[in-house]
Amino acid sequence: MILGQKQLDEIHDALTKNLIGSGVQSVMLIDTAGNVIASIFNGNETIDLYSLAALAAANFGAMSCMAKIVGEDEFSLLFHKGEKENLYFCKVNEELLLVNIFDNQISLGFLRLKMAKVVEELLAVVAE
Amino acid sequence: MAFINLKDRVIQAKIVYYGPGRCGKTTNLEYVYEKCRPQVNSEMVTVKTQGDRTLFFDFFPLDMGKIGGFDVKIQLYTVPGQVKYDSTRRLVLKGVDGVVFVADSAVGRREKNIISIRNLEDNLKIYNKDIHDIPLVIQYNKRDLAEEGIEILDIETLEKDLNTELRVPSFEASAVAGDNVVLTLKKIISLTLASLEKQLK
Numbered sequence: 001m002i003l004g005q006k007q008l009d010e011i012h013d014a015l016t017k018n019l020i021g022s023g024v025q026s027v028m029l030i031d032t033a034g035n036v037i038a039s040i041f042n043g044n045e046t047i048d049l050y051s052l053a054a055l056a057a058a059n060f061g062a063m064s065c066m067a068k069i070v071g072e073d074e075f076s077l078l079f080h081k082g083e084k085e086n087l088y089f090c091k092v093n094e095e096l097l098l099v100n101i102f103d104n105q106i107s108l109g110f111l112r113l114k115m116a117k118v119v120e121e122l123l124a125v126v127a128e
Numbered sequence: 129m130a131f132i133n134l135k136d137r138v139i140q141a142k143i144v145y146y147g148p149g150r151c152g153k154t155t156n157l158e159y160v161y162e163k164c165r166p167q168v169n170s171e172m173v174t175v176k177t178q179g180d181r182t183l184f185f186d187f188f189p190l191d192m193g194k195i196g197g198f199d200v201k202i203q204l205y206t207v208p209g210q211v212k213y214d215s216t217r218r219l220v221l222k223g224v225d226g227v228v229f230v231a232d233s234a235v236g237r238r239e240k241n242i243i244s245i246r247n248l249e250d251n252l253k254i255y256n257k258d259i260h261d262i263p264l265v266i267q268y269n270k271r272d273l274a275e276e277g278i279e280i281l282d283i284e285t286l287e288k289d290l291n292t293e294l295r296v297p298s299f300e301a302s303a304v305a306g307d308n309v310v311l312t313l314k315k316i317i318s319l320t321l322a323s324l325e326k327q328l329k
Contacts, residue, residue, distance in 0.1 A: 008135040033223020034187075034203065035131035035140045048170040050189040054203065055173060058184055061219035 003037065003126070010125045011038045018118040019100060024111070025085075026101040029092070029122070032057050037096070047101070056099045060089055077115075079108065090115050092122050130225050130324050138199045140189075141320055142223050143313075146248050147230035148240035149181070149209030152269040155303035156230060157186050157206055160313055163306070167191045182208045185220045195321065202317055209244065218251050226263035226320030227252075228312055230303075231290055233270045233280040238289065245290050263319035264296045267312045272302040 003011070011029060019027045020042050028039040028049060034057035039049050060078065067075045078089040088100040088111060098119070102111060130141040145153040154174070161172045168188050175184035185205050192200040207217040229248060231241040249259040274280050281289075283300065291298055297315050301308035 002132050002134065005135045008133065031131060031223065033131075033142060035142075035223065037131060037133070050201070050203070051170050051173045051187065054185075054187045054205070055175075057222075058175075058216075058219060061222065062184075062216070065215055065219070 007125050007128060008038060011122060012040065014118055014121040014125065015040055018114050018121070022110070022114050023106050024100050024102045024114075028053060028056075028099045030057055030097050030099060031095050032061065032097060034058065052099065056089060056097065060091070060097055077112075088115070090119065092119050093126070096122070096126070098122070129223060129327075132198075132328075136199070137197060138201060139195075139324070140201045140203060141225040141324060142203045142205065143226040143228065143316055143320060144220060144224045145204070145206040145228045145230055146217075146221075146244070147209055147269075148232060148237060148244040149211075151209060151230045151232040151237070151241075151244075152303040153206040153209065153230050154182055154186050156228070156267070156269075156309055156312070157188070157204055159303055159306050159309045160190070160204065161188055163310060164190060167193075181210070182206055183213070184208065184216050192317070200321070202320075204313075211243075211247075214247065214251070217247070218254060221251050222255060224252075224255070224257070224262070225324065226316045227265075228316050229264060229266045229290070230269050231266060231286060233268050233286065234273055235279045235281055238281055238285075241286070242289055260294065263316060263323045264294065265312055265316045265319065266291055266294075266296055266298040267301045267308070268298060269301050269303050271300045271307070272305055 015027050020040055026041045029037045030053040034054040036049055036053045063075050076091045080087040086102055090098045092098055130139055132139050145156055147153050167190055173187040177183045187205050190202040190204055192202055205220050207220045229245055252259050268286050299308045299312050303309055
């Protein structure tokens with residue numbers, strides 16, 4: 001997969017406007033092989049993003065296999081609740097996944113609304 | 129396929145260590161991790177069982193510095209070797225750019241090596257990749273077992289079993305002692321980068 005400068009800028013803008021602007025701490029767009037395509041870390045640059053991407057892709061792959069075992073085509077989102085930090089994974093298309101790290105000040109419902117919007121915008125960008 | 133970021137000028141390529149259970153895939157990665165600490169900016173991730181067997185994968189990114197104006201990051205992965213973990217092996221193979229097949233030199237492991245390389249061929253086909261085309265290096269590991277009085281397969285037999293048809297570069301190695309571990313890695317990195325360059329042209 002090769003994304004040009006313009007597409008990467010548009011991806012960065014869509015993630016910043018919809019997610020970072022809404023209070024999400026960090027967001028990462030990865031592919032299902034575990035490669036990092038775009039990442040924005042809002043004040044938490046110490047996170048090991050390459051390891052997180054590898055594990056997130058594997059986690060999503062494992063969940064997809066589990067979905068098939070129980071008769072679902074897929075589980076399109078994953079949510080992990082922590083004491084202070086939470087993780088939210090969402091499938092963009094067959095190749096791309098979005099990973100969000102956010103604290104308890106944002107409600108999951110609000111984040112889901114924002115995610116729906118950003119997924120729409122990302123799909124338009126990668127289709128260019 | 130590798131991910132190439134034209135904005136940040138970064139290439140991320142994925143190399144997977146494959147082979148039967150207990151052949152030394154994790155030991156290879158652990159040795160590289162220790163030897164290349166300055167080029168690794170993160171902890172090695174290991175998803176393993178209580179008995180220390182790899183459950184999902186081991187992983188760390190290796191920073192190769194600038195090549196042709198691009199920052200090249202090699203993502204090193206292992207797979208779980210045991211037969212029952214085939215679905216996780218397939219997941220790790222997704223997007224693979226190069227493979228190191230680690231064979232166990234012990235006489236008793238001959239059949240397991242053959243089954244594993246066939247399994248690699250089958251799992252690559254799922255992603256429309258051909259074992260004959262993908263950058264591949266074979267490592268005949270555990271050559272040091274002979275010094276402990278354990279019978280090992282001779283290289284001719286291993287080559288006949290695993291490399292007659294493929295004819296890929298192969299190395300005798302001892303991952304525990306570190307013999308030829310880095311050489312194996314250098315070879316697969318150079319084959320993988322050459323293949324990526326060819327695909328880009």
